[in-house]
Amino acid sequence: MTELKDVEAKLVEKSGRQSPDTNTWGDHSLDLWEPFIVRKDQIEAEAERLAALPMPNNGVRRTYFVHPRAEEGTLSFTPGISCSLDVLNPGEETAFVRQNASIIDFPIMGGGKVVMGEQSFSIKQYDLLTVPSMTVHKYVNDTDEVQVRLRYSNSPMLERLKVHWLDEDPPLPGQAEYDVTETAEEAGEAPQSPFGTFQLTDDGAYLKPYEELINPEPIEIKPHQWPWEKVKEELDKLAALGSKYKGRRLYLLYDPVTGRTNGTNPNFFSCITIRPGGIVDRPHRHASAAINYYFGGEGHSVVQGKRYEWKAGDLMLSAPGWAIHNHASDVGPVYEMTIQDMPFMINNDSLLWQEDLKGQISLLGSHAGFETNREKVA
Ligand SMILES: [Fe+2]
Structure with a gap:
């Protein structure tokens, strides 16, 4: 378990106007990250290098493109988005994994499939695919060509909030803990509390009881x-x-x-x-x-x-x-x-x-x- 030190709040005073003059449209507070380009040659060379490595223990051959301004511990392409280059050689597959980040895969060379629980999606060049948060998934290359994907994730935003959760030993399909996405309807019960939400003020402020707070109506995010x-x-x-x-x-x-x-x-x-x-x-x-x-x-x-x-x-x-x-x-x-x-x-x-x-x-x-x-x- 992570051990916590005793700390105290710093006091930082910011009284008064923050902008130096009246015509800056709020832009004075901006600290823009510089644009940058990862060139085709660089992407191809890195894909080749990854493909030539001995197979990693989880099958994931991955390199993040990280902005030089990314803070320690984040793999940021932009402050809130990561972008990695993922490679799978013919016949390889990755281990199952899940995390509380939303992922988009964009194959740029080759193809194969992405397995999410009992579902399997065939992918080929430029077929964009979403992998929803907390979905147990793995990547497979059942083709004769190297599979190269760009993989985007909101993990840097979660890293900044210190809550990026990555589970490399997830429950697998068929195991009891696996099916967390069962909707209330499937479970045969509507997510309703006997202790209702009610209007408190005429202008529309409400009060909601704890039972509804911890059981918001789920919306299923499908791949x-x-x-x-x-x-x-x-x-x-x-x-x-x-x-x-x-x-x-x-x-x-x-x-x-x-x-x-x-x-x-x-x-x-x-x-x-x-x-x-x-x-x-x-x-x-x-x-x-x-x-x-x-x-x-x-x-x-x-x-x-x-x-x-x-x-x-x-x-x-x-x-x-x-x-x-x-x-x-x-x-x-x-x-x-x-x-x-x-x-x-x-x-x-x-x-x-x-x-x-x-x-x-x-x-x-x-x-x-x-x-x-x-x-x-x-
Ligand atoms: Fe734009």
């Missing part, structure tokens, strides 16, 4: 897969929106269970974008951080006034939270898969978004959002 073949067919239709279209040609890979938070899972959204050549986005910014993996074409981004060139096979921290940025496709079509911690930010009621730098800042999810000109160009 989902978005096969690239199907996504691409829909995406390519967006290429037809002419050059006057001011929105972005993308689809959010959406799980409706995440509701208004627009999630692929409860922490992340993933979207896949097609950019015909010569499209330049308007500069904008958002409190969510964005990681782009490019797998078609080439182009450049401008982040806080600094230019970054990228091409297919590159992985980039392309929008540190609240950094002003835009992307441009120089050789199309560009395909890119983006991961952002937008649902996490909406759940926290913290998702500032500014679509037009001359326009207002909105709190997406609680305040009115923005519009495009799609109706006019359609």
Whole structure:
């Protein structure tokens, strides 16, 4: 058991205005992490190196891409998101594992399958798959090719909160402790307390008893897969929106269970974008951080006034939270898969978004959002 020392609170005074002048729009408090690019060559060389290692004791061949500013003990790509390169050689499989982090897998080479309890998902290049929190799962390579995946997790956010829980000896399917996801309906009982929740004040403040506090109505977060073949067919239709279209040609890979938070899972959204050549986005910014993996074409981004060139096979921290940025496709079509911690930010009621730098800042999810000109160009 972890032993605890006796400690005392520090007293830190912060009375009075915190900003040096009146026109900083709150930006004085920002400490932006720098964008960076992990190049295709670097990714391929690391995948080869991992594949050549003796098989690790749990079968996991994994290297995290860590931002130089990540604090000790966190494996951050962005402050809240990790991104690792995972490799499985033909015929290999990993041990079962579970953790309280939400995971997205994006195979970039080869394929195989992901086993989650009694379910098994076949994966191949660019088929995005979610692995829900606390799902006992393992990765299998039953093909003749090396399997290489990008694996995104919200573990750095949990590491910062000191509550990232990783169970490398999880209960297995068939064992008594395994089935924790049984819904109340399946168990034959509605999650209702005989001691009700009731309204306390006229303006809508309520009181909820302990019995309901420790038994919130569960929403089952299921794993989902978005096969690239199907996504691409829909995406390519967006290429037809002419050059006057001011929105972005993308689809959010959406799980409706995440509701208004627009999630692929409860922490992340993933979207896949097609950019015909010569499209330049308007500069904008958002409190969510964005990681782009490019797998078609080439182009450049401008982040806080600094230019970054990228091409297919590159992985980039392309929008540190609240950094002003835009992307441009120089050789199309560009395909890119983006991961952002937008649902996490909406759940926290913290998702500032500014679509037009001359326009207002909105709190997406609680305040009115923005519009495009799609109706006019359609
Ligand atoms: Fe953006």
